[in-house]
Amino acid sequence: MGILDGKVVIVTGAARGIGRGEALECARQGASVVLADFDPSPAYDVADEIIAAGGRAVVASGDVADTDFADQLVTGAVEEFGHLDALVNNAGILRDRTLVKMTDEEWDAVVRVHLRGHFAPTRAACRYWRAAQRPGRIVHTSSTSGLLGNFGQTNYGAAKAGIAAFSTIVSIEMARFDVTSNAIAPSARTRMTEPLFSAVAEAEDGFDFFDPDNIAPLVAYLCSPDAGHISGKVFGVQGDSVEIFQPYTSVAEIKAGGKRWDPADLAEQMGGLFTSSGIQPGPENMMQRMRYNVT
């Protein structure tokens, strides 16, 4: 018995890395899985692995940011397996470059794959769940780059922060249809992060902290009926750790005393916001505050 017995789950970007682990875990937990990726060959390898272990899987080869493909992904899952229970939006790419060197193409490619690549399958799935009057689960993939900020990733970070906001609003809109929407910010050693994590030793104590398969248990849980009460949240996940992120929250206030602020008064009083909140006025790399080191 698995926590996803009888369920049907779509995982995008399922051919490798984090998505591969998510697809395998959902299948281990009893789900029939649709593996969506624009790279069919490794996706078929994952499907073969699931089927060899006694599970059910099909491959859908295409671009998740394409509306026709996204719509067909949901229609095809229902045709193949009878219904759809969960969508894991995971597909993504990087085109890292500092802002002043970034091209329009690098900006557009990243924003398209991540934001449209989350929007299009989510809209298709939500339309299905609303019409079918069935509960649904969505897990989106954000990043600490978007939540905290990371050098050289204005395109990727903007898209990933957008995904967290998108997930929150989907959770609000879809609550009345019994559809949950949560986001994860994972950290794992994959093709995408190989240069960053390659220096981290693998499993000295038998546990490989940055193994991409460590992300999957939380995702399978969030796709399950047990997680029906959790929605609109952003979770950090890596190794043996699951964290919850506080949304952007106001932590200090200064007031002009019942009238519009004079800019000169702001120049004098802005310091109050920083001293009472403990926030630095200049740029901060909040990634450096993370609780684990990658170098």
Ligand SMILES: NC(=O)c1ccc[n+]([C@@H]2O[C@H](COP(=O)([O-])OP(=O)(O)OC[C@H]3O[C@@H](n4cnc5c(N)ncnc54)[C@H](O)[C@@H]3O)[C@@H](O)[C@H]2O)c1
């Ligand atoms: N690896 C990390 O530490 C990390 C950190 C934060 C966020 N993420 C996010 O996790 C997700 C998975 O990343 P990963 O590290 O496993 O990367 P990966 O490159 O190993 O896998 C990404 C997969 O997505 C597929 N893909 C990309 N664009 C697609 C598209 N338009 N349509 C269909 N498939 C597409 C690729 O073919 C690939 O199989 C991404 O959204 C990434 O931004 C990863």
